[in-house]
Amino acid sequence: MSVMTSAIVARVPSALVGTPHVRREPVFVRWAIIAISLVFLTIFLVLPLAAVFMQAFARGIGPYLGALTHPDAVAAIQLTLLVAAISVSLNLVFGLIAAWAIAKFEFPGKGILVTLIDLPFSISPVISGLVFVLLFGAQGFFGAYLQAHDIKIIFALPGIVLATLLVTFPFVARELIPLMKEQGTQDEEAAISLGASGLQTFFRVTLPNVKWALLYGALLCNARAMGEFGAVSVVSGHIRGETNTMPLHIEILYNEYQFMASFAVASVLALLALLTLIAKAVLERTTRHS
Amino acid sequence: MSAFADIAGPTEPRIPPAGARWKARRHPSVIPGFGLTLGLTLSWLALIVLIPVAGLFLKSTELSFDQFWSIVTSRRSLHAFQISFGLSLVAAAINLVFGTLIVWALVRYEFPGRRIFDAIIDIPFALPTAVAGIALTTLFAENGWLGSPLALLGIKVSFTPLGILMALIFIGLPFVVRTVQPVLLDLEVELEEAAMTLGANRWQVFAKVIMPIVVPALLTGFALAFARAVGEYGSVIFIAGNLPNVSEIAPLLIVIRLEEFKYADATALAVVMLLASFALLLAINRLQQWSEARTARG
Numbered sequence: 242m243s244v245m246t247s248a249i250v251a252r253v254p255s256a257l258v259g260t261p262h263v264r265r266e267p268v269f270v271r272w273a274i275i276a277i278s279l280v281f282l283t284i285f286l287v288l289p290l291a292a293v294f295m296q297a298f299a300r301g302i303g304p305y306l307g308a309l310t311h312p313d314a315v316a317a318i319q320l321t322l323l324v325a326a327i328s329v330s331l332n333l334v335f336g337l338i339a340a341w342a343i344a345k346f347e348f349p350g351k352g353i354l355v356t357l358i359d360l361p362f363s364i365s366p367v368i369s370g371l372v373f374v375l376l377f378g379a380q381g382f383f384g385a386y387l388q389a390h391d392i393k394i395i396f397a398l399p400g401i402v403l404a405t406l407l408v409t410f411p412f413v414a415r416e417l418i419p420l421m422k423e424q425g426t427q428d429e430e431a432a433i434s435l436g437a438s439g440l441q442t443f444f445r446v447t448l449p450n451v452k453w454a455l456l457y458g459a460l461l462c463n464a465r466a467m468g469e470f471g472a473v474s475v476v477s478g479h480i481r482g483e484t485n486t487m488p489l490h491i492e493i494l495y496n497e498y499q500f501m502a503s504f505a506v507a508s509v510l511a512l513l514a515l516l517t518l519i520a521k522a523v524l525e526r527t528t529r530h531s
Numbered sequence: 532m533s534a535f536a537d538i539a540g541p542t543e544p545r546i547p548p549a550g551a552r553w554k555a556r557r558h559p560s561v562i563p564g565f566g567l568t569l570g571l572t573l574s575w576l577a578l579i580v581l582i583p584v585a586g587l588f589l590k591s592t593e594l595s596f597d598q599f600w601s602i603v604t605s606r607r608s609l610h611a612f613q614i615s616f617g618l619s620l621v622a623a624a625i626n627l628v629f630g631t632l633i634v635w636a637l638v639r640y641e642f643p644g645r646r647i648f649d650a651i652i653d654i655p656f657a658l659p660t661a662v663a664g665i666a667l668t669t670l671f672a673e674n675g676w677l678g679s680p681l682a683l684l685g686i687k688v689s690f691t692p693l694g695i696l697m698a699l700i701f702i703g704l705p706f707v708v709r710t711v712q713p714v715l716l717d718l719e720v721e722l723e724e725a726a727m728t729l730g731a732n733r734w735q736v737f738a739k740v741i742m743p744i745v746v747p748a749l750l751t752g753f754a755l756a757f758a759r760a761v762g763e764y765g766s767v768i769f770i771a772g773n774l775p776n777v778s779e780i781a782p783l784l785i786v787i788r789l790e791e792f793k794y795a796d797a798t799a800l801a802v803v804m805l806l807a808s809f810a811l812l813l814a815i816n817r818l819q820q821w822s823e824a825r826t827a828r829g
Contacts, residue, residue, distance in 0.1 A: 468659025
């Protein structure tokens, strides 16, 4: 959040007084920079997004709704919602616990711990899936044991949840840690010295202080959980109507040349992405006013 | 905000007096729950991240060094690494140039729609990679909005390495913009005024005053975009064409080996990719410390 708050603070004066004279480039340089930027952003960001919705509605609203209400699509949407609900709530709990330990206390090795929490960001999604196949797959370390006890992890819901958890691991914690560090421990110390218990302090002091960052982290985590493709693709087994999430369903439809249906499902995820960005903008405004 | 920037958080440049750490230990915090929350954090981290990743390295020890070496240096593997690392480097370089221009336009100039363009920079963070993949493929296909004019010029994008490059530019762009933007915003106008009063022209101010302050952030953004592109899978495989030795990226080769039940091959390739990620993570941490020291932020 600190990046954004500083961005906003610095933007106010320039909006009030205009660009200071020393910062003015010649007109043609200014125009060239703006033109190149807008063309680049249009090609790489605006057009792909527009293409998703154009293709989705290429044959009108009827076939669009038909593609979304197909039993396989409905099953994929349900599975995606379930996986996102499980992984977002687990990440919320973990994020709060980790941020409490890291932001409120001093201990040796803290830097390493923070780096390890961020580690999943730099692992290829494919590898995030592969590691669970190596642990729980038929050839994996626990494969024989799991088969003997008839427990299915890979090519089933638990595998998809594990892979999603690994990929989304840092999202909530990394939003909370800098903010809780910045807020310090004075509020909590005051609450404790006035006789509040640890849990009371957490729920009545700490949680209200970080509620927007928590919501923001949950939004980002949710967007990634619903959209994760590589990691889930490796552990899912692509069983239609059973272990297909929305992104995997998009892939299958696309590879079967059912482009319209594929883009119809994709448009739902694109809409989710747009809503996430709008919510982010609104949250940034809310935190600026408070 | 970059989902990936400020990894290490602000570093505190204070030097504690000798024995301060021990003193702090003798006066423990009144806030409860340290042991419990740290214990839960470490256990959960171990369960979801550390043990699975360690399992990958353990699995790779089942291979002899010669076996490992022959897998990762086979013709197809080398081509896949070359395509993944080479194109990621090119994509990050392109993002570095255009990202800098975009940041400059967003921070320094007023133009209609500026706020909207600023907001959409984060689309690659929020849009699922599979959706981005099929959208870019359609856009750059020979009958697509961008593909058909390019086809007239004899340039084929979809199903070629050029298509991979487009996808990698798409996913890397926000890393450069969101890393450089706050640094340029925080730059004090007095610095530029001082340089101009001393007789520098606009170009000299840019090259000798602004650039040295922004360079660490630029390099951080470049490294973040590169790291993300190297492991990218979803947005690439639709547009790539996936021809072995031509347009096959390393993550896809891992998936292919896995589907052929060649677990040893998949593991060996993954170990190489993972070691590269670790090296990049270290480099990025260093770059961010440098950037924070240079701009005295945090």
